Amino acid sequence: MFRHVIWDFDGTLFDTYPVMAKVFKDLLEKENIEEPIEEIIKKMQVSMAFTLNYYKKKYNISSDFIKDYQIQRKSKELSLARPFAEIENICNYIHSTNRKNYLYTHRGDSSVTLLKSYGLYDYFSDFITLENGFERKPSPDALNYLIDKHSIQREEAIMIGDREVDLVAAKNAGISACYFNENSEGNDNSDYIIDNFKQLYAIL
Incomplete structure (x- = not known):
């Protein structure tokens, strides 16, 4: 036992992954970047660091993007997760x-x-x-x-x-x-x- x-x-x-991925996807779309939410979730299931590094290399996302993501994620998770x-x-x-x-x-x-x-x-x-x-x-x-x-x-x-x-x-x-x-x-x-x-x- x-x-x-x-x-x-x-x-x-x-x-939490759907909430986290939706915030990330919405921010990508503001940069005119389309990425399937299922793919974002798969990356997040490896780790958040892996996700950020992957999309930084793929789309050259900025430190401001990452900062905005962290702020919005924390705000929305508390009400949606x-x-x-x-x-x-x-x-x-x-x-x-x-x-x-x-x-x-x-x-x-x-x-x-x-x-x-x-x-x-x-x-x-x-x-x-x-x-x-x-x-x-x-x-x-x-x-x-x-x-x-x-x-x-x-x-x-x-x-x-x-x-x-x-x-x-x-x-x-x-x-x-x-x-x-x-x-x-x-x-x-x-x-x-x-x-x-x-x-x-x-x-x-």
């Missing part, structure tokens, strides 16, 4: 059965703000965000920090994420990895694959 559940944020707890279906129920279930939820994201404190906005904050025992300054995934440093801080038995811990780096970080830390993919695609680094969060009950 897993007693410690470590969650990624973007694309796992919250369905939503948790995935069943997230509140599964986080409550974990919490109410004397187990622990943890957040591990490359995003900043806006992730904690969104958890509070949707009544999820109290289900979580600890939070690792950009502000903690750990090396980025797939480094296991942040996971090892949580494991040491909370005296977690590695066989009782699982990381849930939607990207390769989430799964590899889990493997590098010696814990189980659950891949959330709505298209039911496989991944060699995952111990479990789910396409909706109701499937987690059987795993946990």
Whole structure:
């Protein structure tokens, strides 16, 4: 049984990619650049740094473009981003059965703000965000920090994420990895694959 559940944020707890990509696409269109939103989302699922570097090379987007994107994204996410279906129920279930939820994201404190906005904050025992300054995934440093801080038995811990780096970080830390993919695609680094969060009950 897993007693410690470590969650990624973007694309796992919250369905933020469509909001982020729409803001990015709208700003590109102001520059008379057409880019399919599906392609933008694919880039964002690698990482935001990858996305910005890719479009900077492809279209020579400016630092002002990036600054405008960050401002508009932060503004719109707070009102438009939503948790995935069943997230509140599964986080409550974990919490109410004397187990622990943890957040591990490359995003900043806006992730904690969104958890509070949707009544999820109290289900979580600890939070690792950009502000903690750990090396980025797939480094296991942040996971090892949580494991040491909370005296977690590695066989009782699982990381849930939607990207390769989430799964590899889990493997590098010696814990189980659950891949959330709505298209039911496989991944060699995952111990479990789910396409909706109701499937987690059987795993946990």
